[in-house]
Structures are given as structure tokens and as C-alpha cells.
Amino acid sequence: MDTLVTHWQEIISLAIVASAVGAMIRSALNRKDMKNNCSNCALMEMKKKEY
Amino acid sequence: MxxxxxxxxxxxxxxxxxxxxxxxxxxxxxxxxxxxxxxxxxxxxxxxxxxxxxxxxxxxxxxxxxxxxxxxxxxxxxxxxxxxxxxxxxxxxxxxxxxxxxxxxxxxxxxxxxxxxxxxxxxxxxxxxxxxxxxxxxxxxxxxxxxxxxxxxxxxxxxxxxxxxxxxxxxxxxxxxTDGIRKWKLPDIVRIEHEELVSILVENEKMAESAAFHEAQLLLSTPKDIISFSDEYSGETLTHLQRDHNNLEMNGYNRHSVFVESRFRWTNSVYKNSVRHTAPRHQKTVHDAIDAVLTHHIWGFVIFFALMAVMFQMIFTWAIYPMLLIGSAFDTLAHLISAIIPQGDLQSLITRGIIGGVGAVVTFLPQILFLFLFLGFLEDTGYMARAAFIMDRIMNKVGLHGKSFIPLLSSFACAIPGIMATRTIENPRDRLVTILVAPLMSCSARLPVFSLLIASFIPNILLFGFVSLPAVVLISLYLLGLISALLTARLLKSTVLKGPKPAFIMELPPYRIPTLKNTFIHMWERSLLFLKNAGTIILGVSIVLWFLATYPKMEEGTSSEKLAHSFVGRAGHVIEPVLKPLGFDWKIGIGIISSLLQREVFVGTLGTIYNIEHADEESATLKQQMQKDKDPVTGQPVFSILTALCIMVYYVLAMQCLSTVAVVRRETNGWKWPAAQFVYMTLLAYLGTFITYRVGLWILS
Incomplete structure (x- = not known):
């Protein structure tokens, strides 16, 4: 408990670092981000227009 | 019927x-x-x-x-x-x-x-x-x-x-x-041969009638040897086709043009009966007069380079105020967080790691927007095609044609759409050469790197009373990219990708007034994308870099010594000997390695590293921290005008973009060409930077 109180900033920081690493690995694995890195494709959203 | x-x-x-x-x-x-x-x-x-x-x-x-x-x-x-x-x-x-x-x-x-x-x-x-x-x-x-x-x-x-x-x-x-609306007429003999071949394709090759109708025309008019179709068609079909070819030629028909001519004859007569010209045709219009100037063999180039100079001047002068505003907003945010969270790792991660890294990159958003405003204007007015037209002569000298210049111009924004645009080039070798040199054109991701270094180390003085030195340096960097692309294309076209010089036919689109809606939508999308990258890739790299620059911890010592003790400091010192010949210190080396993913990460990396290194000093901007950074051994400044120029030359020539590698792999169907491209661009960057550094040292001495 004492460690938690004294080192709370360190613990939260390391948790943030770990989640950043996890997100980067996930993104590298699915490689979609890498391909869709231009405005032509990345921002293409499917919208429907009703007439 | x-x-x-x-x-x-x-x-x-x-x-x-x-x-x-x-x-x-x-x-x-x-x-x-x-x-x-x-x-x-x-x-x-x-x-x-x-x-x-x-x-x-x-x-x-x-x-x-x-x-x-x-x-x-x-x-x-x-x-x-x-x-x-x-x-x-x-x-x-x-x-x-x-x-x-x-x-x-x-x-x-x-x-x-x-x-x-x-x-x-x-x-x-x-x-x-x-x-x-x-x-x-x-x-x-x-x-x-x-x-x-x-x-x-x-x-x-x-x-x-x-x-x-x-x-x-x-x-x-x-x-x-399903009724016969094919009203254009072929000469009788050609029509009979065509109809026979259509029936054979339907029966032997099991093609649908409409596909067979089209295919029979292609086969009868093909300039290729019949043997080249042996994988696609049965022997019986090909024997018949050979007989058809002989028969048409014996009867005096030019089989290469008879289908096109017959169709054109009919469409022209329909046009004449349906469209009336109230004004004389081929009358000189205002568009022709503008074209005469914009595509002139001398004035065309003068206007092209003048437009480029205006663009870079605009990027530097107009964008400064919104940039200062964004910079001070991030400073205020960092102060606010420092006031809320007590001193410690979390405060350091947020203010020095995240805000230091992401903030340093986001500050450049206004310049990116001005670049896209200008490029959008060039595209929408129809000037892009004129630029390709005047560049045709230069492109021809390197063995390509003007059509290759459009993908290169698009690469000023981003190499990815530029590489996709090469699909319009018919000859596969010319297309490959254009793909291989397109990333040498300076894209928008290089702008934050150039801008940070120019603003920090190039004196803001006016040349000839109207052009600022920073704008001249920036345009020189863009020209260096363009010239390197042309020289590399020339080398490739005369060695590994040898081929005939292509002829250039391109339609010049009419001039149009750009629609504000279209331009702003494009700018809006680019800013969203830039912010998305800052909020994902650069955020991630900044967080990881903060960790690597903070751990393993050292209880005593100055923040500089702590940084040197960290993972980043140790890795930096390992790679330093490779970079020393280029005049780079280990922090620049870390910046280069982390930005292999994406070029603007370099700015974020320096932002994070300098913020951590100067943690025990009064807060200062990245620009000020870089200006006063000294080598702990020699006491000499880490950055000089020469170092800044060397880094910029490196970024002009190096690949440093994984997304481009992925797109080249997709467009060339394999890893061979993207790997070759990555290696040649990295070697070219190293060599170019080495020469710049040595020549610079020689001039200074």
C-alpha cells in the first residue's frame, strides 16, 4: 500500500507506456493504418444520401 | 429488327x-x-x-x-x-x-x-x-x-x-x-469475318456475345503476333484468326485501323446531325491566350518557378502567426498540468513526453494547410496539366514523358497518391521508374522537419529586397528533391530499366475557377489526417520515447547525465560512430531512427528528448533548446547552420516512410522493388549528407 502511495505517478506512467506499446504492436500487426495513410483512402467513409 | x-x-x-x-x-x-x-x-x-x-x-x-x-x-x-x-x-x-x-x-x-x-x-x-x-x-x-x-x-x-x-x-x-443498337457499319468483308469470329468465340471459348463482339475486334486489329494468344485461346480459334488476318490483308484492308475508322465515321456523322455550332469552331479563346503564356518554352518555366516561390514565401510568412498561437496554447496546457499534478513521473510523461512531442509536431499544422491550399488551387484551375506539358521536354531528356510529371507533382503533397497516380502510365518500365523516384519529391511530412531547422538556424533576411532567405532555402530543398528524382530516373532508364523514349499525348483540361468548397474540404481532410497521425503514431512514439529516455533511472546527477544514462542515451552512443561522419550527434541519430516510421516523428522525438534533458531548467521552446545545446566533450554547439543543412539534405533524400514502402510493395507486387528503393534512397541520403558536410567544412575552413 505504501509503495502504491509513494510511487503512484510511476505506476500510472508505466501503465500508459505499456498500453502505448500494446496499441503500436496491434496497429503494426493489422497493417491497415500503414496502408491507409493518405487522404484518398484514410478519410473515405461510407455515407448514404437519401433521395 | x-x-x-x-x-x-x-x-x-x-x-x-x-x-x-x-x-x-x-x-x-x-x-x-x-x-x-x-x-x-x-x-x-x-x-x-x-x-x-x-x-x-x-x-x-x-x-x-x-x-x-x-x-x-x-x-x-x-x-x-x-x-x-x-x-x-x-x-x-x-x-x-x-x-x-x-x-x-x-x-x-x-x-x-x-x-x-x-x-x-x-x-x-x-x-x-x-x-x-x-x-x-x-x-x-x-x-x-x-x-x-x-x-x-x-x-x-x-x-x-x-x-x-x-x-x-x-x-x-x-x-x-437486347436489340441491335450497333448502328455503325463495317465494310462487308470485314463485317463477315468479324461475325464469324464472334460466333467462334461464343462457341469455342464460351464467351458471352457482348464480350465476344468486343474481343473479336481486338483480335482482328491486334498488332501482336497470333502466337502470343496461345495461352488464352484454343488452336482452332487461333487458326481461324490467322485466316481472317490473311483474308483482310489480301483484300486491301488495314485491319489495325478499319474498326476505329468505321466507328469514328458513324459517331462523327451523328455529332454533325445533333450538335450545332453557333460560334465559329477553333476560334482563339481567352484560354488559348493563357495557354500560350503558361506553356511557353521560356515564360512557362519562369511562371512555374515564380508560383513555387510564392508558395514557399506564403508558407513561411502567413503561417507564422497561427503557429505561434498553437505553440503558446501547448505551453499554457503544460503549465496548467504542472500546477495540477505534483512533480513526478506522470507530470514528466504528460508535459515533457506527450506535450513536448505531439505539441512540437502539431504546431506545424498551419504550414501544412497553406501547402494544401496552394496545391489544391493548382489542381483545380487546370494548371497541373500545363506544368506536366512544359516539363515534358525535361522529362524526355531523362527518358520519361510529361505524364510522369503529374505523379511527381502529386508527391509534393504525399508520395502515396503520387505512386497510385502512376497507374495512368502505360509502359510498365516507365511506371516503375516513376514509382522508384516519386518519394524523392519533398512531401508535406518533410515540411515540419525543414521548417523547424530553417526557423532555428537560417537567418531571416531578405534577398533582393523581396524574397526571404528561409524561403530560398526551402525552395532549394524542393529543387534538390526534384533534380535528384530526375537524375535517378535518367540513371535507371539508361541501365536496369532501359526502354525507348515514349511519345507524349495529353489533353489540356479547360481552366476552371476553383470551388472554395472543394478546396476547403480537401484542406479539412488533410488537417484531420495530420492530427490523426499526431494523435496516434506520434503520440505512441512520444510515450515510448519518454520511457526510454527516463529509464533506467539515475538518482543523482544533472538531467543531461540522466538522459545519457537512459536506454535512449546508451543506444544513441552506440550508433553515434556511424553518424559522426555526417556531423550528427546521438540525439539526431535517435531522431532519424525513430522517424523511419514517418518523417515528422523526428520533430516529436527532438521535442521529447530536449524537454527531458532540460527538465531542471526554465522552460524554453524546442527552437531555443536546440540553439543552445552544446557538446559536453568539445563544448561546441551541437547544431550549426551546416548541421541543419545536413539534416535537411538527409531528409530530402532518405525514404523514412513505412507507408510508402507498403504502397510500393502493393503496386509492384513484391518486396524486391520497395527493398531496392529503400536501400538506394538511404545510401543516397548518407552520401549526399556526407558530401554536404565535407564541402561545408571545407568552405568554413
Missing amino acids: NSTVQKISLRTIALIGNPNCGKTTLFNELTGLRQKVGNYPGVTVEKKEGKILIGTEEITVLDLPGTYSLSANSLDEKVVTDILFGKIPGTPIPDIVVFVSDATNLERNLYLLSQVIDLKIPTVVALNMYDRIQDTGITIDTAQLRNEFGVPFIPMTASKGAGIKELLSSFENIVSN
Whole structure:
């Protein structure tokens, strides 16, 4: 408990670092981000227009 | 003539037409999507898909690349024939073709239209840009056209949304068309040979009649040796084809041109009966007068470089104020967080790691926006095609043609759409050369790197009383990229990718006033993308870098010593000997390695590292921290004008973009070319920087 109180900033920081690493690995694995890195494709959203 | 007419069930609509006739504008209007449009041929190089609701039915709309005929060879044009003949798995043959035609240029558009109608797919013609026909002095008899082609002609102006409702309601009345609307006539002998070959293709090769009709024309007019088709057709078909070739030639027909000429003869007569010119044709217009200057062999270049100079001046002078504003907003945020969270790791991670890294990059957003404002203006007005035209002579000297210059110009924004745009180049070797040199053009991701270094180390003085030195340095960097691209292309074309010099035929699109809506949408999308990268890739790298620059911890010592003790400091010192010959210290080395992913990460990395290193000092901007950074051993400044120039030369020439590597792999179907490209660009960057550093030292001494 004492460690938690004294080192709370360190613990939260390391948790943030770990989640950043996890997100980067996930993104590298699915490689979609890498391909869709231009405005032509990345921002293409499917919208429907009703007439 | 028998006619079978039945109502069709509508699931897929394809937009087809000549290049630059407004297909994508109509596609965006129909689907509500925001595909990129531009006033130059070849903006769409692959099929784009969207949905619309008509009544309760959800219909797929395909936007296809522009083509002049169905016998085209380039990759983007082949997409059109593949879709019309149902050769793409998962994409059915369209139920309706909307043939988009530039109403002011109808004569040329009718050739492709007659080819499409031959396929017997229900077709509607959208006579686009109809509001401009009065200016060009023509009147169009749409009833006569409908009578001749047997399909409805709907006048419309897609950019203003006019005629869309009429187009959609025309779908309700459309019926399948199986009667013979192929009204153009071949000479008797040619017609008989053609009909025979069609029957053979249907029987022996099990082709649909419409596909066989088209294929028989290609086979009868092909310049290729018949043996080259042996993989595709049976021996019996090929024997018959050889007999047909001999027969046509014996009867004095030029089989290469007889189909084209017969079709043109008919479309020209239809045009003459349906379109009336109220003003004399080929009269010199204002557009011609502008073209005479913009494509002049001397003035054309002067104007091109003047426009580039204006762009870089604008990027440096106008963008400064919003940049200062964004910079101070991030400072305030860092102070606020420091006041809320007590001193410690979390405070350091947020203020020095995240805000230091992400903030340093986001500050450059206004410059990126100005770059896209200017490039959007060049694209929409139609200047892009003129730039390609004047560059044709230079491109020809390196063994390419002007068409390759459009992908290179697009690469000023981003190499990825530039590489995609090479699909319009017919010759595979020329296309490959263009792909290999496109990333040498300075893209928008290099701008934050150039901008940070120029603002920090290049004195802001005026040359000749009106051009600032920073703008001159920036334009020189862009020119270095362009010249390196041309020289590399020349080298490739005379060695590994040798081939004949291609001829250049390109249509110059009419000048148009850019629409504010289009330009702002494009700028908005680019800023979203830039911020998305800052919020994902750069955020991630900044967080990880903070960890690597903070751990393992050292209890005693200055922040500089702590940084040197960290993982980053140790790794930096390992790679330092490789970078020393270029005049780079270990912090620059870390910046270069972390930015292999994406170039602007370099700025974020320096932001994080310097913030951590100067943690025990008064807060200062990244620019100030870089200016006062000294080598702990020699006491000399780490950065000088020469170092800044060396880093910029490195970034002009190095690949440093994983997304581009991935796209080159996709476009060349393998790892061989992207690997070769990465290696040659890295070597070129190292060599270029080494020469710059040595020459710089020699001049200074």
C-alpha cells in the first residue's frame, strides 16, 4: 500500500507506456493504418444520401 | 429488327467516361462521399465504391477511372474493361452504366459511348457541364442523340447538383436492351469475318456475345503476333484468326485501323446531325491566350518557378502567426498540468513526453494547410496539366514523358497518391521508374522537419529586397528533391530499366475557377489526417520515447547525465560512430531512427528528448533548446547552420516512410522493388549528407 502511495505517478506512467506499446504492436500487426495513410483512402467513409 | 425489352432489377451502377469529364464530382454528389476531384486527367486510378438509396433499395455506385476507349492498355483503364466484362471477382457486371460526358467536348466522347452501347448494358448518358455549352457556342439536340444511340441523354451540371434528380428518375424507366443498337457499319468483308469470329468465340471459348463482339475486334486489329494468344485461346480459334488476318490483308484492308475508322465515321456523322455550332469552331479563346503564356518554352518555366516561390514565401510568412498561437496554447496546457499534478513521473510523461512531442509536431499544422491550399488551387484551375506539358521536354531528356510529371507533382503533397497516380502510365518500365523516384519529391511530412531547422538556424533576411532567405532555402530543398528524382530516373532508364523514349499525348483540361468548397474540404481532410497521425503514431512514439529516455533511472546527477544514462542515451552512443561522419550527434541519430516510421516523428522525438534533458531548467521552446545545446566533450554547439543543412539534405533524400514502402510493395507486387528503393534512397541520403558536410567544412575552413 505504501509503495502504491509513494510511487503512484510511476505506476500510472508505466501503465500508459505499456498500453502505448500494446496499441503500436496491434496497429503494426493489422497493417491497415500503414496502408491507409493518405487522404484518398484514410478519410473515405461510407455515407448514404437519401433521395 | 427484334427487340426484347424488360424491366431490370437495379443493384449496381457504374460511372464511365473520358478522363476529366466530372465522373468523381457526380459520384460525390450521388453518394455524399468526398472522393478527391481535380482538374486534370487521371485523378481516379482505381474503382471507388459508394452507396445510394433509391426508394427503399440500396444501390452500389462504382466510380471508374477515365478512359478514351475500351481497348486501352494502362492499368487504370484496364479496370474499366475488367468491370464491364465481369472479370473482377466479387464485382458483378453493372446493371446500368451512367456514361458521363463533357457536354462541351461531346465529339470526342461519342467514340467510347458507342463502344459501351455495343456491350448492350443499359446505359444513360449524363451530359455534364451543360451550363458551359453556351459559352462555347454550341447547342445540343438531345432528342436526336437519343434517337441515334437509343439511350436517354440527361443534361446536367454535377458540380452544382443540377440534373441529379432527372438522372435518378431516368433509372426508373430504364429497360434492358437486347436489340441491335450497333448502328455503325463495317465494310462487308470485314463485317463477315468479324461475325464469324464472334460466333467462334461464343462457341469455342464460351464467351458471352457482348464480350465476344468486343474481343473479336481486338483480335482482328491486334498488332501482336497470333502466337502470343496461345495461352488464352484454343488452336482452332487461333487458326481461324490467322485466316481472317490473311483474308483482310489480301483484300486491301488495314485491319489495325478499319474498326476505329468505321466507328469514328458513324459517331462523327451523328455529332454533325445533333450538335450545332453557333460560334465559329477553333476560334482563339481567352484560354488559348493563357495557354500560350503558361506553356511557353521560356515564360512557362519562369511562371512555374515564380508560383513555387510564392508558395514557399506564403508558407513561411502567413503561417507564422497561427503557429505561434498553437505553440503558446501547448505551453499554457503544460503549465496548467504542472500546477495540477505534483512533480513526478506522470507530470514528466504528460508535459515533457506527450506535450513536448505531439505539441512540437502539431504546431506545424498551419504550414501544412497553406501547402494544401496552394496545391489544391493548382489542381483545380487546370494548371497541373500545363506544368506536366512544359516539363515534358525535361522529362524526355531523362527518358520519361510529361505524364510522369503529374505523379511527381502529386508527391509534393504525399508520395502515396503520387505512386497510385502512376497507374495512368502505360509502359510498365516507365511506371516503375516513376514509382522508384516519386518519394524523392519533398512531401508535406518533410515540411515540419525543414521548417523547424530553417526557423532555428537560417537567418531571416531578405534577398533582393523581396524574397526571404528561409524561403530560398526551402525552395532549394524542393529543387534538390526534384533534380535528384530526375537524375535517378535518367540513371535507371539508361541501365536496369532501359526502354525507348515514349511519345507524349495529353489533353489540356479547360481552366476552371476553383470551388472554395472543394478546396476547403480537401484542406479539412488533410488537417484531420495530420492530427490523426499526431494523435496516434506520434503520440505512441512520444510515450515510448519518454520511457526510454527516463529509464533506467539515475538518482543523482544533472538531467543531461540522466538522459545519457537512459536506454535512449546508451543506444544513441552506440550508433553515434556511424553518424559522426555526417556531423550528427546521438540525439539526431535517435531522431532519424525513430522517424523511419514517418518523417515528422523526428520533430516529436527532438521535442521529447530536449524537454527531458532540460527538465531542471526554465522552460524554453524546442527552437531555443536546440540553439543552445552544446557538446559536453568539445563544448561546441551541437547544431550549426551546416548541421541543419545536413539534416535537411538527409531528409530530402532518405525514404523514412513505412507507408510508402507498403504502397510500393502493393503496386509492384513484391518486396524486391520497395527493398531496392529503400536501400538506394538511404545510401543516397548518407552520401549526399556526407558530401554536404565535407564541402561545408571545407568552405568554413
